[in-house]
Amino acid sequence: MKIGVIGGGLMGLALAQRLSAQGHRVTVYERDRQVGGLTTWHDYGAFEWDKFYHVILPSDAQLIGFIRDIGLGERLCWARTLTGFYVDRQFHSMSSAVEFLRFPPVSLIGKLRLALTILYCARIDDWRRLERIPVGAWLERLGGKATYEKIWKPLLLAKLGDNYQRVSAVFIWSYIKRMFSAREGSAQKEQLGHVAGGYKTLFGRLQSVIGQAGGEIRTGVTVSRVAAAADGAGMTIECGTSAERFDKVLFTSPANVLRQVAEPGLVRDDARGREVEYLGVICMVLVTRQPLTPYYIVNIADPRIPFTGIIGMSNLVSPTQTAGLHMTFLPKYVDSNSPVLRRPDDELRHEFLEGLRLMIPDLDERGIESAVINRAIKVQPLQVLEYSSLVPSIESAHPDFFVVNTSQFTHMTLNNNEVIRAVDGFLAAYAERLAAAPRAATASVASPSPIPHPQRA
Ligand SMILES: Cc1cc2nc3c(=O)[nH]c(=O)nc-3n(C[C@H](O)[C@H](O)[C@H](O)COP(=O)(O)OP(=O)(O)OC[C@H]3O[C@@H](n4cnc5c(N)ncnc54)[C@H](O)[C@@H]3O)c2cc1C
Known part of the structure; x- marks a missing residue:
């Protein structure tokens, strides 16, 4: 199949790598002159490294598997690191249970409640009920007012600003869950990883394997519109005055871009006007x-x-x-x-x-x-209350157009392990649809269907 992918971040390029390895002819459209999106790199003068900080956790099984699949397993490096906390104008090391017990800003009872909050959190599986609870109220109820005021509230304000009052408990639950699984999965405490040379190494490899498999990556090209092809079967991607027809199109860029470029009726609006x-x-x-x-x-x-x-x-x-x-x-x-x-x-x-x-x-x-x-x-x-009700579905009104982006991370933190999990979950669920001949939409807007969430390993 001839497949167009919108967005040349990790999501778009991982999809392109997997699909071109399966024999599809893939073209990626990336707005920036350089691939990588949020994981791209920057020239710091004496060296190049990621534009933003990125770390790999030992529990990032999907991401580590992907790095090995593209032949970079040998380039994974691991280091033991320390975690600190700055409060009351002082740095405190928080890298072991003993240091946690010594942590002066919180009373012994406060520490006990803090530890219980984290343990309790790590054991919750039903995130849907947390979607209805504001994160602040939830943390205060679990950890007590003193610990909330001293630790959680300043952290929420730092990370979310005043938005924290509209954000659900899923936000902190998913963060604790990820950190907890990292500790459980790590043979040595606080082992963290990266790819030698930073993500530039990974994107360099992806560009070459996609190219070798016959795929094409067009950088510096902004997609302005995506619409059903003139005969109804397949899709057309427009970039300014040029247009190209594809059998299937996958969209990986942010949700606001989706609203700007998708032809009216293509994306279901189940969110009744609320936007991500x-x-x-x-x-x-x-x-x-x-x-x-x-x-x-x-x-x-x-x-x-x-x-x-x-x-x-x-x-x-x-x-x-x-x-x-x-x-x-x-x-x-x-x-x-x-x-x-x-x-x-x-x-x-x-x-x-x-x-x-x-x-x-x-x-x-x-x-x-x-x-x-x-x-x-x-x-x-922003994982606001009832967030999952406003994210775009993978399936659109057209059988040949799909959305796979990070706004669909309803109950995960934003990270590259989840990106690869989403890519592999999508490809497993939609392999047949991607390989099937393009067909016309049967209705302008198909009836809503639940978003298939790839399962955690
Ligand atoms: C500060 C920071 C720290 C982070 N730390 C970590 C970490 O430690 N570990 C970790 O695993 N993850 C981390 N992440 C998250 C990681 O960067 C993301 O998971 C990842 O970049 C998401 O990739 P994506 O391809 O889904 O989205 P993006 O990277 O946003 O890619 C979307 C692409 O679409 C392109 N685009 C937009 N509009 C158009 C258009 N009209 N036409 C064509 N292209 C378009 C954009 O230019 C972009 O390249 C961090 C992110 C940030 C910002």
Whole structure:
């Protein structure tokens, strides 16, 4: 079959790799000049690395399997890392049970309730009932008011801003579930991984295997419309004035783009006008001569600090891969409509460095080689109350058009393991439909069907 894929992030390219290996003729359309989407890379001068911080957990079985499938198993590197917490103007290591028990900002009873919250959370399977409960109320009920005010609320505010009041308990449940499975799956505590050379290595390999299998990746090409082909069977992808016909089209870009490009009636609107909302991210990447923190991640519960956390990437990635320099990522998540996302780099740089000086008063600024501001607008779908009722279905009104994107992660955190799970789940469920001859839609808008959720392994 001749298959068009919209979006050249990991979802689009993993689909393209799998489908071209099955003998389909695949064409990927990517708006940016470089593939990779949110997982793409950046030129930091002395080296290239991911634009945003990415880590692989030992429990990321689908992603690790995929990396091995494309011949990069040997390039997986693992390191033991530490986790920190910044609260009451102090850093605390939280990398072991003993350190957790010593954690001064929370009372012994508070710690017990915190531990029980996490254990309880990790054992819940019915996420649908959590969709109706606001995350703040849920955490306060489980952990008590003191722990909520001291730990959870500042974390929710840092990650979600005031949106936290509209977000359901699924948000924190899916996060704890992922972290818990990582610990269970890890032979050594806090083992975290990456691919040598960063995601650029992975995308380089994907581009070459897709090309060898006869596929084509068109970068710097924005899809402006997708519609049923003139004879009704198959689909047409339009990019400005050019148009091409495909037997099947798969859409992987964000939900707002889907609304912009899909012809009227193509996508079912079961959400009664409600739309998927996204968080955007601003991420300052500091390249320094010395490491800034001994931790891979420091969670911050302090309203004075303008970023959400500190990610000490060089505690995971050996500086031998980054020209002997150290990388630290400082992310700030904001509503995707927030004017903060459009503030000039210099202003953001200044504000973030001020925040960092509050945390590290003896920060050696002469050791900073560069401070790059990276940003992305549509990053993480906001898991508002009853979120699953507003995501687009995989199936559309046309039998030859499918949607597979991260907005369908109703009860998972946004991560690349889930991306590969979604790709493989979709291909397993729709292999026959993808191989069948194109056919015309029987109705302008087909009746709604539940979204098939790929099962967790
Ligand atoms: C700050 C940050 C930290 C993260 N940390 C981790 C981590 O530690 N571990 C982990 O596993 N994951 C992490 N992730 C998540 C990971 O980046 C995502 O899971 C992944 O990028 C999703 O890929 P995707 O292809 O579904 O979407 P995207 O990467 O968003 O790709 C969609 C593509 O569609 C393209 N597009 C949009 N409109 C059009 C159009 N009209 N025509 C053509 N193309 C179009 C876009 O340019 C984009 O390339 C992180 C993400 C961020 C932002």
